[in-house]
Amino acid sequence: xxxxxxxxxxxxxxxxxxxxxxxxxxxxxxxxxxxxxxxxxxxxxxxxxxxxxxxxxxxxxxxxxxxxxxxxxxxxxxxxxxxxxxxxxxxxxxxxxxxxxxxxxxxxxxxxxxxxxxxxxxxxxxxxxxxxxxxxxxxxxxxxxxxxxxxxxxxxxxxxxxxxxxxxxxxxxxxxxxxxxxxxxxxxxxxxxxxxxxxxxxxxxxxxxxxxxxxxxxxxxxxxxxxxxxxxxxxxxxxxxxxxxxxxxxxxxxxxxxxxxxxxxxxxxxxxxxxxxxxxxxxxxxxxxxxxxxxxxxxxxxxxxxxxxxxxxxxxxxxxxxxxxxxxxxxxxxxxxxxxxxxxxxxxxxxxxxxxxxxxxxxxxxxxxxxxxxxxxxxxxxxxxxxxxxxxxxxxxxxxxxxxxxxxxxxxxxxxxxxxxxxxxxxxxxxxxxxxxxxxxxxxxxxxxxxxxxxxxxxxxxxxxxxxxxxxxxxx
Numbered sequence: 001x002x003x004x005x006x007x008x009x010x011x012x013x014x015x016x017x018x019x020x021x022x023x024x025x026x027x028x029x030x031x032x033x034x035x036x037x038x039x040x041x042x043x044x045x046x047x048x049x050x051x052x053x054x055x056x057x058x059x060x061x062x063x064x065x066x067x068x069x070x071x072x073x074x075x076x077x078x079x080x081x082x083x084x085x086x087x088x089x090x091x092x093x094x095x096x097x098x099x100x101x102x103x104x105x106x107x108x109x110x111x112x113x114x115x116x117x118x119x120x121x122x123x124x125x126x127x128x129x130x131x132x133x134x135x136x137x138x139x140x141x142x143x144x145x146x147x148x149x150x151x152x153x154x155x156x157x158x159x160x161x162x163x164x165x166x167x168x169x170x171x172x173x174x175x176x177x178x179x180x181x182x183x184x185x186x187x188x189x190x191x192x193x194x195x196x197x198x199x200x201x202x203x204x205x206x207x208x209x210x211x212x213x214x215x216x217x218x219x220x221x222x223x224x225x226x227x228x229x230x231x232x233x234x235x236x237x238x239x240x241x242x243x244x245x246x247x248x249x250x251x252x253x254x255x256x257x258x259x260x261x262x263x264x265x266x267x268x269x270x271x272x273x274x275x276x277x278x279x280x281x282x283x284x285x286x287x288x289x290x291x292x293x294x295x296x297x298x299x300x301x302x303x304x305x306x307x308x309x310x311x312x313x314x315x316x317x318x319x320x321x322x323x324x325x326x327x328x329x330x331x332x333x334x335x336x337x338x339x340x341x342x343x344x345x346x347x348x349x350x351x352x353x354x355x356x357x358x359x360x361x362x363x364x365x366x367x368x369x370x371x372x373x374x375x376x377x378x379x380x381x382x383x384x385x386x387x388x389x390x391x392x393x394x395x396x397x398x399x400x401x402x403x404x405x406x407x408x409x410x411x412x413x414x415x416x417x418x419x420x421x422x423x424x425x426x427x428x429x430x431x432x433x434x435x436x437x438x439x440x441x442x443x444x445x446x447x448x449x450x451x452x453x454x455x456x457x458x459x460x461x462x463x464x465x466x467x468x469x470x471x472x473x474x475x476x
Contacts, residue, residue, distance in 0.1 A: 031124065031128050031133055031134065031135055032124070033135045035120075035121045035124050035125075036121075036124060036125055036128055036134070036135055038118070038121045039121035039122045039123070039124050039125030039126070039128075040125050042114070042118055042121060042122045042125075043122055043125050043126065045424075045428065046110075046112050046114070046122075046428070046432075047064070047122065050107075050109075050110070051063070051064050052064075053129075054129070055126055055129050055130040056130065059408075060107060060403065060407055060408050060418075061104065061107065061109065062100070062103075062104065064126045064130075065126065065127075065129075065130030066130065067079070067123065067126060068123060068127065070096075071096060073096075074094075074096060078094065078096070079119075080116060080119055082094075082096070082097055082100075082109075083112050083114065083119055084111060084112060084113065084114065085111050085434070085460070086100075086101075086108070086109040086111070087108060087109075087111075087434075106401055106403070107401065107403050107404075107408075108401055108404070110404070110429065110432050110433065111432050111433065111434050111460075111462075112432055113431065113432055113462075169206075169209075170197075170200075170201070173200050173201075173203075173205075173206065174197070174200060177194070177195045177200055178194065181193070181194050181195075226384070229382070229384050230381065230382035230383050230384060230421065231420060231421045231422060232417055233417055233418070233419065233420045233421070234416055234417060235380060235416060235417040236414055236415070236416035236417075237378040237380070238378070238414075239377055239378055239414070240297070240360035240361065240375055240376060240377065240378075241294050241297050241298065241360060241375060241377075242289075242290060242293075242294050242414075243294070244289060244413050244414075245409045245410060245411075245412045245413070245415055246410065246411055246412055246413045247288065247289065249409055249410040250410035250411060253410075256402045256409070257395070258276075259272040259276055260272065262391065263391040263392070263395045263402070264391075264392060264395050264396045265392050265396070266390075266391065266392055267389070267390045267391060267392065268391060269391045271377055273374075274298050274301050274302045274374075274375060275302065277298050278298070278302070278304065281295055281298060282304075282309065285306055286334060291334070291338075292330065292331050292334050292353065293353050293356060296327050296330060296331060296353065296357060297356070297357050297360050297361060297375070298375070299327065299330075300323060300327055300357050300361060300371050300372070301361055301371070301372065301373060301374065301375050302315075302372075303315025303316070303372050305326055305330075306330045307326065307329060307330050307333070312326070315372045316370075316372050316373075318372070320358075320369075320371060323371050323372070324354060327354065327357065328350050328354055331349070331350050331353050331354070332346065332350055335349060335350070357371065358371065360375075361373065361375070363376060380415060380416070380417050381417060381421070383421065386475055386476060387423075387474060387475065388473075388474050388475065388476060389474070397440070397442045398433075398435070398436070398463075399436050399440075400433075404429075405418070405419050406418050406419070407419070426474070427469060429463075430462070430463040430464050430468035430469055431462060431463075431464045431468075431469070432462065433462060433463050434460045434461065434462055435460075435461045435462065435463060435465070435466060437449070437450065437453065437461060443466075446461070446466065449461045449465070449466075
């Protein structure tokens with residue numbers, strides 16, 4: 001009876017601890033909490049990739065605070081239609097839709113297959129965050145307050161629970177040992193003795209349990225880390241050359257596919273070779289942001305002499321000292337051209353820029369001390385090998401804008417990983433994205449869908465409809 005009572009009490013305490021962490025806090029806010037929570041979930045799943053969670057700052061898409069007011073001159077059904085298929089509204093010439101498209105093109109809003117009630121809940125959530133009228137939020141909060149979304153860290157809870165379970169296991173093991181000792185005495189075994197705590201903890205059963213627990217923990221950690229491989233949203237590494245997409249894609253409006261020409265014709269978008277850079281920078285030799293500092297790295301990597309506008313014969317075999325003289329002369333001549341003379345500040349600038357060239361183009365880890373050679377860019381996007389993604393399928397066939405996955409690259413001084421790159425994120429896109437059938441011969445074979453669109457039986461075809469959710473499409 002004592003044994004059963006101890007077990008019952010331990011299980012009761014454990015259950016109360018788990019329940020106390022699972023029960024939501026009650027709140028007496030004026031907003032419908034159930035609708036607010038559903039809207040919050042929908043916003044995170046469908047909207048937060050492109051729209052700022054604080055509702056007042058623009059991101060890939062416009063700030064959503066005050067959406068209802070901005071659409072107040074039109075029937076509410078128009079806003080629903082915009083959310084479900086923005087491009088159809090633009091093509092129909094709706095004034096508000098055209099106004100938004102003119103402001104934000106070429107970024108295309110993802111079509112959202114939501115019911116009226118789901119849209120109402122999202123709008124309720126947006127308005128509550130924008131006005132500060134959230135359930136459980138202190139009065140007086142309003143638009144512009146920073147919204148910090150923090151994931152719950154349950155590490156301490158898990159440690160406490162693990163400790164309780166460990167203590168419970170030791171207590172139960174001690175009880176079982178004592179019961180076995182008493183049973184042997186009752187049976188007349190005079191050699192019976194109580195086992196010490198050390199003997200209990202080093203018994204085969206306890207060791208087997210510990211090994212089992214370590215295997216489970218190790219397996220969980222391995223699988224969890226594998227799932228997150230390459231998914232580092234916001235990852236913004238320092239690159240060997242300070243290449244500004246804001247200058248090239250934004251200010252100069254260079255098309256993404258001019259440099260990443262593989263995106264339209266192959267699986268990979270490809271990192272452009274330095275020869276692509278030279279198409280412009282054989283003429284543009286001094287950068288608008290960094291002067292000679294970054295462009296000289298490109299010249300040194302391919303053996304281009306900017307002093308004579310020629311490639312250096314045998315650059316791969318030249319000593320570092322010889323290359324140093326060539327590029328230091330180039331940096332010095334430009335400094336003199338800008339300032340009228342070479343002073344102590346100029347001498348230091350020359351040394352600093354040369355040290356930066358050496359640091360960027362050599363690699364201590366691989367013991368590569370050659371200046372001449374490929375630039376080792378740091379990779380941002382790295383899907384696991386079992387996930388298949390084809391750039392040409394999306395760019396050339398699907399007509400997907402680069403910004404859909406990579407964010408507003410034309411605004412990024414340093415490129416970062418914009419999208420979560422999760423399986424759920426891809427699946428949602430395939431469920432919602434409308435296939436562009438018109439003037440696209442790739443989809444001519446889908447005769448039934450063309451007929452249904454022509455007769456009005458179907459108003460759109462999504463990627464899901466043409467097999468975009470089949471496992472083998474993305475996994476070998």
